[in-house]
Amino acid sequence: MFFELQHTAPGGAARAGRLSTEHGVVETPVFMPVGTAATVKGVLHRDLADDAGARIVLANTYHLYLRPGVRVLEEAGGVHRFCGWERAVLTDSGGFQVFSLADCRKITEEGCRFASHIDGSSHMFTPESVIDTQRSIGADIMMAFDECPPGTADREYATRSLELTHRWLDRCWEQYERTEPKYGYRQSLFPIVQGVVYPDLRERSAEYVSHFPADGYAIGGLAVGEPAEDMYSMIEVVNAVLPGDKPRYLMGVGTPANILEAIERGVDMFDCVMPTRNGRNGMLFTTQGVINIRNERWATDFTPLDPAPVSFVDTAYSKAYLRHLAISGEMLAAQIASLHNVAFYTWLTGEARRHILDDTFAQWKPLILEKITRRL
């Protein structure tokens, strides 16, 4: 994988770049739609690629390990061939899921024992095993195994957790170097910076991970309950340390505002379930502001979903029709809203990129932010 830093905003940290994978080029800043179980919920791959313009999607090691399982993925020849997605894939290591989804857990030095949220069966993830599993999945970008403490964790817990995450990173990297890709194309491994909201811990973690000659670095453990301002200041602390010539991925973030603030602070890659999850609940992020499509006020609004369309659905369907579908519990509502929202997120990061390259990001950001965060 090769990252070319193309441009940095004058007097700022916002960056535009190009990430070349063996499954295509990804222009940054980029939003990666979340395809937990190798499906971005409610969106056909063709529409994800051709309409929403997604160049890379995220899948979850935890979910794919449980279903369909490593054997099926290996027989398929990796996740791309399994699900029919020819562009890039990044896999989360499963750390976040075993701590949040799996109902039992026991964290030891060795790793984490957890109970499947599907059938309660007992499994163990270790730094080595999650690398092996990610080799079997065959993502272009793999993530290190980390513990992800809550945003309210005290300093003592945060320090212990960080040290464990660093020791796990050592083991992940060793396993990464000991093993080969299974499907003939390169797989990168991104270390993850932790440290809750403690600037010194974040700095220490950023320094630690920077010693690994990785193709990119991730910032984890943010947007997990801490105030947004703390998140932004942690990003600043971390990005002051991380190598400037490598992509930086802010995990699981966030709202359109979060993303623009993070781009301004030098983040290149994002993922978040909001476009699809909120879409399923009837929330639309549009170029004119935020819409709760279930509101009575849209009942006879026959105007397009978004007058500045980011997806073909925006002009194909009206607000009144989408409201009718949502109120009637029709699955088409979730499909339309999910595709629109994913397209909106890719549009937003694409626009940010364009303005960075034009040296107009600083002027554009407050204007677009005011516009798209309005409640309609």
Place this chain on the structure above:
Amino acid sequence: MFFELQHTAPGGAARAGRLSTEHGVVETPVFMPVGTAATVKGVLHRDLADDAGARIVLANTYHLYLRPGVRVLEEAGGVHRFCGWERAVLTDSGGFQVFSLADCRKITEEGCRFASHIDGSSHMFTPESVIDTQRSIGADIMMAFDECPPGTADREYATRSLELTHRWLDRCWEQYERTEPKYGYRQSLFPIVQGVVYPDLRERSAEYVSHFPADGYAIGGLAVGEPAEDMYSMIEVVNAVLPGDKPRYLMGVGTPANILEAIERGVDMFDCVMPTRNGRNGMLFTTQGVINIRNERWATDFTPLDPAPVSFVDTAYSKAYLRHLAISGEMLAAQIASLHNVAFYTWLTGEARRHILDDTFAQWKPLILEKITRRL
């Protein structure tokens, strides 16, 4: 609306025709996907038109009357503009739904009082009101209001019900003639033949409806619990009476086998929820036979969904991937299976049409039937 009978199979009753509506030409035999609430569940309109090739969809007066309601549909300028579907629409009169879905009911000479399945609110449908509602919906083809007795109804009930349906038809027709389309294009009204499985009642009903100068005629009250052979013989009885130069619509039918048998007996139009409902449950109708995609045997079958593709999803996705989605409860499974199945039904009726025009229907039918009804 104009129907041109293009060809009838030599020595048989199978027919090919062209139905011209103000929302496009519909070649027959035709399958009309069911869009109950003005959405074919799980399928984007673009894919329904361009991929599955649907030329006409069915919507339900009962559902649209309750949600979004007549006022919204009128403000939108009719159902086509409301839902963004530019091709033809047929609306069922709501008779079947008030008897099957609405939990309370009282049938009188006047009409039917029912409780909404959504909120229990009380409503009255009369022959006049369903014509008015269908005028507001703006379907290209409207259906008469009928009582639909079960397939096991005794002769006495069947006779009384039939006579009521005929008196209701008189009132529907009067209301139809008294009223005008609201959106500037012609709306046809199809009478419905009833009579359960009693040949003399079916014949009497077919004669009765034939006196109305309608653009087409429907056969109702079949596939409601009677043996398939009874259904086929009722179709023969009815089609021997109905005018040969008008389209014949067999309501709510059915399996691929039912449809081919009915085409052979001179039916031109079909609708059924099977492609979408069974699709949501993991059943695929393919050119090679019927698949229950949830079966373990597909877990590592990475071949296309259908080797003779009827939809773009057939080669975009493998059986193993679709099984994974279905087992994981992912909505994409329902989307893929629904689109495929609807495309299969339109493909099947399109193939039947082609073989009728080629004078090869009689030879083709048993071969394709054997092939597509296999359990894989």
